Amino acid sequence: MAERFFAPCPRGLEPGLQDELTALGASQVRQVPGGVAFAGDWPLAWAVNLESRLATRVLWQVAHGRYRGEQDIYKLAYGVTWAKWFTPEQTMRVYVTARRSPLKSLEFITLRIKDAVCDHFRAVRGARPSIDTANPDVRVHAFLTADEVMLYVDTSGEPLYKRGFKQAAVEAPLKENLAAGILRLTGWHPTEALLDPMCGSGTFLIEAVQIALDIAPGLGRRFAFEALKTCDEAAWRRIRRAAEGRRRHATGLPIFGSDSDAVQVKRARINLEAAGLADMVRLEQAELTERTPPADEGVMVANPPYGVRIGETSELAEFYPKLGDALKANWAGWRCYFLSADPELPKLIRLKASKRTPLFNGALECRVFEYKMLAGSNRREKP
The missing domain is CATH 3.40.50.150 (Vaccinia Virus protein VP39)
Structure with a gap:
């Protein structure tokens, strides 16, 4: 069954990103302001991380539902099978963005989602992951509209515009x-x-x-999906080798x-x-x-x-x-x-x-x- 993903990008580049994703084999490709939603299997998600020149991240949608208050968001996040994808030994961080949400505090929503993930791990594994705000192994993203919430796991880690080799920076760099x-x-x-x-x-x-x-563009770096249980290391190595062999x-x-x-x-x-x-x-x-x-x-x-x-x-x-x-x-x-x-x-x-x-x-x-x-x-x- 196809997974659902979302790739944010700089505003104005959505048509080009849609073309990239279509060329890589994505289905159900749909532009929204600030990114492109698409569907596909895990090898596609790995390939998008490796090949896309325009995407900022590749986010994997793991839950979607309606809410009226903070407790609804907690329940949705608690019900996600987080322990199937990473371990309590790995660190995590939660990011929340919202558009027209009636809830007053994004910081409190962030805390409730973090609690839900940790409570899920305590219930099924007897231990909870630690929080790392600087360099987490797993990034959980939540996006709130007026009455809906989407939960994502970030498959990229560092933003994809960080190609992995730049050493000398300038004061106002162009991404x-x-x-x-x-x-x-x-x-x-x-x-x-x-x-x-x-x-x-x-x-x-x-x-x-x-x-x-x-x-x-991603050959010089690593990605967050490599630390998830969903990663087939042999299949991922084949994708990388194919890209390396294509270089002119x-x-x-x-x-x-x-x-x-x-x-x-x-x-x-x-x-x-x-x-x-x-x-x-x-x-x-x-x-x-x-x-x-x-x-x-x-x-x-x-x-x-x-x-x-x-x-x-x-x-x-x-x-x-x-x-x-x-x-x-x-x-x-x-x-x-x-x-x-x-x-x-x-x-x-x-x-x-x-x-x-x-x-x-x-x-x-x-x-x-x-x-x-x-x-x-x-x-x-x-x-």
Whole structure:
């Protein structure tokens, strides 16, 4: 019988995640704001954890019911056969989110679900799991609507955007699944040149190389489902080996990165080396407004400074017009994509965006602005 799962993702990437899940063989695939529900067997869930570039987690639904008060939620959680899936020697943590729930305290609901799980273990095993809020073996998630509660076991553990190799971080990093989703939105193909001229820690670059070489994004890490009793270790090893054997090999790719800050270039290089991909990307220190294109045409993608990251408003007002001038002067034949939470970006850059795609970077509402640089066609007239 098919199990039911839910894969959250950054808001705006639900259509791409639905395509991923369908390609992996999921059934009953259904988008909701912030994720995609689907059904399938356990090997599918393992494969989604390993292969999905866009999902944040894969949650396994273990209970669903209606409630009027906290005691109804306790009863539902107590009735779940937790001891079939993990042991009292393993640690756990409960997470609760809600939308339009009439209950006043999510902290109290969290405590009641934790009590229900522990009471279940005492009844059937004579011992209860310990609580670990930092690095639990098992994560139990509850989601409440106005009158329904869903209980899930997290099969992923650490969020799936933590690919398992990044060493050098930046102050405001772009999550890997959001970067992969933006690359998908650009329509970039690995035969095209790709440039991130503000590469920071190299997130766009690493995701692009993994896409080009068909490297499963989860090969560098472990998952929470490996510690559950439902995991068939031999079957899981076969899935991993198949993914490892699928990797393409190349001597070089038309993928380029640069940054005006030498420290950022060094961070990108460290992370590419940690991922074993340093030979696939050409990195250099360069200012976007001054550098030349690495190819006659291609895709530029960047997460430029905006809001608090660049500091004073005057710096924004000075930088973006220069960016527009540079794109117009030097980048004909390129499709350029910028993620920004600043709605004034199109006005400051003085180019007409051909598309604006809404996305959420965490809780921050952003847009991906697309500029198709065709000679003589994009500049807005100054008032």
